[in-house]
Amino acid sequence: MQKYDALIVGGGHNGLVTACYLQRSGLKVAVLEKNGWVGGAATSRELTPGFLYSNCSYVCSLFRPEIMRDLELPKHGLQVIAYEGGAVFTRDGDYLASYRDHDSHRREFARYSKRDAEAYERYARDVTRQCRFIQPLLMRTAPDPFSFRPRDISELLYLAKKFGEFSPHEMAETLRFWTMSISDYLDEYFETDVIKAYLALSGIIGTALGPMSPGTAYVLLHHYMGEVDGSVGAWGYARGGMGAVTQALARSFEAAGGVIRTDAEVSKILARGGRTTGVVLANGDEVRADLVVSSADVKRTFLKLVDEDALPGDFVHRVKHFKMRGSSGKVNIALDSLPEFPALPEGSSCMRGDMHFTDSIERMERAYDDWKDGRWSTDPFLDMVIPTTLDPTMASPGKHFMSCFVQYCPPKVEGRDWTDADRDAFAETVISQIASYSPGFRERIVHMEVRTPREIENEVGLTEGNIFQGELTFDQLLFNRPVPGYAQYRSPIHGLYMCGSSTHPGGGVMGAPGRNAAAEILRDLKRTPEQMSKAHDVI
Amino acid sequence: MNAMTKSAAELRRAARDHIRLPRLETPFHDRLMALSEVNDWYNWAGYKAPHSLFDGELEYFAIRSTAALFDxxxxxxxxxxxxxxxxxLNRLTLRDVRKLGVNRVHYTAWCDDHGHVLDDGTLFRLGEQExxxxxxxxxxxxxxxSAFGFSVDIREETEEIAGLALQGPTSHAVLRDAGFVGTEKLKPFDIATFPHEDGTVTISRTGFTGDLGYELFVPxxxxLSLWDRLWNAGQEHAIRAIGFGALDxxxxxxxxIVANADFVTAEGALRADRVRMPDEIGLEWLVDPDKPNFNGRRAILDARRNQTLKHILVGLEIEGNIPAEHALVYHRQKHEAGLVTAAIWSPTAKRNIAIASLERPYGSKFTDDLWVEIYAMRELKYQKMMKRAKIVPRPFVKLARRTATPPGLK
Structure with a gap:
């Protein structure tokens, strides 16, 4: 039986980030991954010859540059390429494009409304102001208001000070922003349906809420606070697909002497006398360590891997009620040629960005209505990208990989489990939507990977296939994420920590939960974190 | 779909190709392109605009010695x-619009509810209600x-209207020889319309140079026909086309002052402390407390009464001849007092001048013993200088010909 200083449950990006920092700080660390490959929801797999898919997550912005630098990810092969805007296709055969050039963007909006074109700057300023407030909180452990430790008090004071730098007017704006629906928020700036629909998308992605549900404005912020090389709000492609992020992490980890065990599913986290002693694998092997860090979501960790009687009742109750609802699916498509969208001018840069077909908030809300009824949306909204327009490594020349994020998609179909027939019908809904804007689309399809919440949960392990390991609503953020009193990566069991997206600051391929968790663990071990640089300044 | 919405959709579709020319060309682009010897363009609000056309220094002297044409x-x-x-407009802006007569222009500014300046600009009264x-x-x-409750129509017309500034001592001679009869009667800030082809051109005696000068607006x-008319008439008056460098x-x-160069506009500022009240950027003279209520009035008057104004904009004259662009201003060479927002060696005043934003009480209570720290890059080495600066009134250059009516011809 092997003994490590620390075991990481799950080889997703956060697990690997924690693993890297701990290993580099002198601990002997092993990552235990149930699949035959690492990556979690940030993977690139070749499921059909000649095509690499970004199987789950598909674009990159939130991943913290501090982590890329600390862990030498560029040296281990990570490249992130900024992409170029995008478009929403409208039902009347036109489109609304998004351009990187500021004035082109304004003129494009002006095609629909001169007022909205000029309102965009005000909107961007207000969202950027909110980002500037939230960004410094990402790389800090949320203060625990239940504790009176000096550090928590000083962190609370930091939060209060950040907030105090706001004028009363801005404070009011922040509270509104964190609690409003994205639809109401956008109504305060814009009048055009398609413009609002375009901007609302980030407010509901991955979330089991509609654009008219309170709290969705914050979700938009969560998607806006990333960056590509200092360009805040920009999105990019990881060269080689999102698996390039976790592959670079894995190489960095192994280069530091860490051990990765694939096909090593953890079936139980051992707890004896309130203290963890290691894990049991699905094959019955026991692996011992005084530290176990779970990157699995909080429900999977505490409701499946830990014996309930080892946990306080109220904690279990809270975990059971942590909102982590499946709301999205994914269709990955291998294409033998670049699809045509006749609405777009030839050579349009929109093809190199994200494309959508939902041209009004009302359609989005109707799509959500289907989800509430336990069905996938008959008119879903798609976030569609073709990374191979910029990344030559994912398919051979002329061939393309298309990633379609699809919402809404319920965890169960009208209360029963998904069947293969359901999955195929879901895929057909998606393909027929694309085909109605892109003649000949079906004929180009070489292969498809269709993922409903069932497939995502079974393969990646995300409960209900929720991509954020818990919704990003204000009741589940900061010191309430995932459970009040346990927001600092520690759990009720001594030596068992959490480092996944269920923890502050939440989901997306950000790595911040993994890094913050490592900092807390090292603090408990009274070790100075090696190679953990300070969070970048917001200036 | 009725006829109205269909045509709106068609217009929208027709405009799609804007992306083929991300830097829009101005209505005068063909002439500017032909005159551009140095291909020195910059992005002015999404338009391709000349920074200089042949030689920035010589272009400046066209403004001050002959006639300069600026798009x-x-x-x-x-x-x-x-x-x-x-x-x-009286509710929107700081000055009393009731006092602005028909065919008159005034410089003004407007504020948000907190009294922070959104922008400054010129307001042209083209008619009783226009x-x-x-x-x-x-x-x-x-x-x-802001128009809620007012019977008013507001239309953005940037792309539809072409504008030219004709500035310099011979600018009136150019207009006269171009056949614009009656321009000699225009006093500063007067507007008049003149026939041009089958339409009219609106000419105002305004400008951004402090010299004799006019601004002309046409559909x-x-x-191009307006440009040619001026250009042909201007040949005997040494007319030159200029870029922004000379104008600046x-x-x-x-x-x-220039918005978002000498101050940050309230709608553009990300940082709460960057916004400015009129009194903080030298625009206190625009505020008319005696006129009916206007946006920002209470905040501005409160700030005056409670003396909570934080900044002040001043003109500086700096010893030596090295422009102090973006230099820090110090009090007693020690305490940071503010920042220079614009600075040049003035060829006309033969002085080293600057516009600076200071943090009160510097510039208000403490007006002596001010210094600027100039870092001059000279052959890959900074030459650091601490130069004495003196607060002086603006304008730095005051020319009698700017206001003389009838205007001079040279």
């Missing part, structure tokens, strides 16, 4: 019309939202 088409323009236009507002930044949502389609020198000499 101001990218300037943002709004047309405001309607029964309540005057009352609406105005044009020209400015640097875009404000359509603000203008439309886009008449732009002239405007600094005149002490004019």
């Amino acid at each position: 101001i088409s990218p300037m943002v323009k709004y047309r405001i019309t309607g029964a309540d236009a005057e009352r609406y 105005f044009r507002l020209c400015c640097q930044e875009r404000h359509l949502p603000w203008l439309l939202d 886009r389609a008449k732009a 020198q002239a405007r600094i000499e005149t002490g004019f």
